[in-house]
Ligand SMILES: Nc1ncnc2c1ncn2[C@@H]1O[C@H](COP(=O)(O)OP(=O)(O)OP(=O)(O)O)[C@@H](O)[C@H]1O
């Protein structure tokens with residue numbers, strides 16, 4: 164067995180992910196937040212703006228739920244573990260820094276997907292036909308990877324005070340939602356709005372979900388998938404590189 | 415050239431304006447217990463963290479079990495265990511879950527993890543509390559669990575940062591005797607402490623660090639011998655005697671006045687007492703008290719680390 168080999172490190176990342184799920188995700192308040200958020204978003208938007216078609220609403224809400232759940236907990240894990248010193252424990256175990264980051268990402272991907280499934284189920288229960296299941300699956304998976312990488316990216320500043328990071332991440336997360344064609348369809352965005360939307364991975368996710376439910380999308384499906392994949396890859400690489408740099412300062 | 419399990423070469427760490435560790439070099443031999451001694455803030459923890467790959471050094475290299483911690487940390491970590499300064503088990507998990515997590519992080523099979531965990535919990539007296547969350551553990555129990563977590567994968571080298579600080583006599587004894595057994599079975603041990611007595615009882619060699627610099631490295635007996643050259647005597651008289659007269663006694667190395675007592679550092683207690691008696695007779699003074707103070711290892715340690723002038 165080569166402890167530094169890719170396969171072995173992947174197995175150990177899975178151990179870290181299981182630990183995260185057990186400690187940080189399978190907690191009453193987190194689960195309640197996770198399940199109630201999509202329900203409340205639905206109610207708020209559905210009651211608030213009847214003129215929007217359900218299909219538009221669902222695609223926006225699926226993107227939003229995934230984005231918020233996949234980035235909800237992960238930015239705080241390093242600060243928590245840094246101040247509890249358990250991060251030092253992980254750092255003295257035979258795992259690479261990338262392995263720790265990957266483990267945290269896997270946990271948030273799974274959490275994001277599980278909660279998003281609730282949103283999708285609500286949509287389906289509301290009578291929305293699912294036209295392209297595999298596309299929806301691919302979109303949710305890619306987007307979950309991308310968003311959890313963004314979540315970890317938010318955790319890069321080496322502070323051990325979780326609330327600092329949570330504040331910072333809200334400052335970044337909310338504007339991203341506004342430029343991603345969730346509240347206003349991409350077709351109706353002015354030129355500069357569209358230019359902003361192109362820079363947000365959430366845009367492509369929302370566009371794909373919309374395609375899955377209505378057969379219509381603003382960008383070609385392949386473009387959406389490729390863009391989402393590229394964003395996921397870029398964010399993952401970036402977060403690993405940056406964490407490798409800042410990790411020693413957390414100890 | 416054969417390398418020892420730990421080769422520290424010019425290890426340096428700078429935090430802002432403080433040089434926490436300043437070009438520290440030493441090597442630990444196969445199967446020895448090496449004590450790293452120093453007062454608070456000397457740089458023991460910082461050195462240990464650099465050796466175990468938790469923080470990178472700003473200068474110098476750490477070779478652990480032949481691996482350079484800069485380039486090949488994972489392979490080295492696979493073969494050593496660490497008991498850090500602050501207990502850091504996951505408090506939301508039970509002792510058992512913590513141990514199983516360690517098993518996975520070290521790539522042990524599930525059956526091996528379970529067997530080892532049971533064995534260690536038994537030896538450390540935690541087996542009946544294994545399913546309780548660590549949150550509810552006392553400090554001593556936490557420390558024993560941390561030791562079990564460090565030993566699960568049967569490392570050939572063990573780092574411990576003040577493993578017994580703040581523990582009661584029983585826990586301390588349990589841990590120290592376990593360390594001795596491990597060492598007898600072939601485990602090399604590196605431990606930090608600020609307790610000279612503990613180092614003396616346990617270690618084959620000790621390195622003493624102060625202000626980030628290694629200032630002595632020797633067997634504890636040799637360090638003790640160095641101290642035994644110096645003894646202390648306390649004496650008080652029933653009338654004023656001049657400090658100059660006292661200091662003039664041949665056997666007295668240094669003297670200081672404390673209240674009505676004179677505190678003398680002498681080379682030989684026997685000669686000192688005889689001289690003090692004849693001194694008192696000469697000056698027509700009566701001796702009120704005369705105490706000889708046994709040299710303690712702690713004193714030696716303080717002297718070596720420069721807290722107290724000899
Ligand atoms: N993360 C850090 N940031 C800034 N300074 C630090 C950091 N860690 C240690 N230091 C400083 O480095 C010096 C050595 O600290 P270290 O913790 O290594 O001492 P120590 O010998 O372990 O002391 P103790 O017996 O109290 O545990 C101290 O001056 C400390 O303030």
Ligand SMILES: [Mg+2]
Nearest residue numbers: 458459460499
């Ligand atoms: Mg320390």
